[in-house]
Amino acid sequence: MVCTECGAEYIEGIHVCPDCRVPLVPELPETPQPEYVEYVTVMKTGNPILLAMVKSILASAGIRHFVKGEVLQDLFRVGTAEIQVGRDDEPEARRLLLELAIGNGEG
Ligand SMILES: [Zn+2]
Known part of the structure; x- marks a missing residue:
């Protein structure tokens, strides 16, 4: 009992x-298991520099995230990594990524 x-x-x-x-x-x-979080892909990239930037932005915003797949820094084989965040954090993550994209565009 x-x-x-x-x-x-x-x-x-x-x-x-x-x-x-x-x-x-x-x-x-x-x-329901409170630990279970549904992850959504917010970005796919084969660019390891961009990947590192996005990871650091998400980390500094306190957004839990993980990378699915690896970007291989290999001349002959370029992998594509997916950055995933919890569904709850998706809007915030997308906003940060948008800011990153705008920032890059403006130089
Ligand atoms: Zn009791």
């Missing part, structure tokens, strides 16, 4: 958590 409030486990026969005074359940109900 498990308390839904504090998560403490009790032996069979106890039906109420003495601490929380809530009814115990046989198992904790399935809860």
